[in-house]
Amino acid sequence: MKEVVLLTVAVLMVGCVASPPKLSYDEQVQAKKIEIYRANEVVPSSYTKVGEVEVADCSGQGGGWVRITGDESNAIEGLLFKAFSLEADAVINVSCKSTPYLNNCWVSKHCTGLAVTWDK
Numbered sequence: 001m002k003e004v005v006l007l008t009v010a011v012l013m014v015g016c017v018a019s020p021p022k023l024s025y026d027e028q029v030q031a032k033k034i035e036i037y038r039a040n041e042v043v044p045s046s047y048t049k050v051g052e053v054e055v056a057d058c059s060g061q062g063g064g065w066v067r068i069t070g071d072e073s074n075a076i077e078g079l080l081f082k083a084f085s086l087e088a089d090a091v092i093n094v095s096c097k098s099t100p101y102l103n104n105c106w107v108s109k110h111c112t113g114l115a116v117t118w119d120k
Contacts, residue, residue, distance in 0.1 A: 017056040017103055017110065020078035021085045031084035036076060036113075037092040047116035053082040053091060054112040058105030070109030072096050079113050088115035 023031060037043050055078030060069030075096060083091045094113035102108040 020081035031080045034080045034083050035090035039093045039095045043092050046119040050086045050088045050115040053079050053115050056103050056108040056110045058108045068106045072109045075109045075111040083115040086115045089118045
């Protein structure tokens, strides 16, 4: 019985991505000024890595308590909020994909990137 409980907890923990931090309105405005560069875009400057960032969004409409889909623009906004909390100037190598059964969502929009500061 103990093994079944541990296995259940492990399964529930897999596929969870931390939510972006809660920011004040002024912080959100500042965070939205952070630059985003997709995986196929040229980065204009040398940089220092600050940290990997990832967000999964499931803000789409559902039926009752069911969460169905995610929104890419909301996930990217979450990347900006995480990058802001790391004091980054930009998020590079951003890629997004639809991921089923992530964060109790049928199909989350999952975005990842690398938070960086520009070298002076």
